Amino acid sequence: MTSDKVPHAGSIFDPALLSRCISCGFCLPACPTYALTADEASSPRGRINLMRALDSGTLPPGDPTLAEQASFCLGCRACEPVCPAGVQYGELLEQWRGFQWTGRRRPMAVRFLIFAAERAWAHRIAGRLRRAAHAPAAGSQHSLMLGCFERTLFPEVSRSALALAPELAVPGNQGCCGALHAHNG
Numbered sequence: 751m752t753s754d755k756v757p758h759a760g761s762i763f764d765p766a767l768l769s770r771c772i773s774c775g776f777c778l779p780a781c782p783t784y785a786l787t788a789d790e791a792s793s794p795r796g797r798i799n800l801m802r803a804l805d806s807g808t809l810p811p812g813d814p815t816l817a818e819q820a821s822f823c824l825g826c827r828a829c830e831p832v833c834p835a836g837v838q839y840g841e842l843l844e845q846w847r848g849f850q851w852t853g854r855r856r857p858m859a860v861r862f863l864i865f866a867a868e869r870a871w872a873h874r875i876a877g878r879l880r881r882a883a884h885a886p887a888a889g890s891q892h893s894l895m896l897g898c899f900e901r902t903l904f905p906e907v908s909r910s911a912l913a914l915a916p917e918l919a920v921p922g923n924q925g926c927c928g929a930l931h932a933h934n935g
Contacts, residue, residue: 762805762849770837771798777829794829794839820850867898876902893919
């Protein structure tokens, strides 16, 4: 750690979101990474303390613990429903990754996934080749959203959903919903 303040201090996180955590620990049993490691830094409460240290400038952005914990969190948000203070941990995680994973600091796997997600045309073609569900919108009021990677990697999911609810429309010209970008900064 360093006592030098960092120029970004106070500008990374929404202060109203960051200040909600009361460090009660209700999130600990809900967190799969904490259950696996029993390491406080691998819990939502521990990560929020890391976020506070980053935001205050106590920890520099290049600190390896920050990069490790920003990547290690699954982003499952299992901690949110058990939080008595209503901490919106997922929003904080997105802000953290948005800051932490910029430029050369963005992990290679995330760079590849976002690069791939930005090519909607490739996912449409791969979805057709892999036979992802497709059903015209003939009078249907409800549609099935195909995820860009679902079409390519898991087309059986949309086929199964359509088999269970054949009244759904599955438009073929769907683009990216942006979830991958949001969850990974």
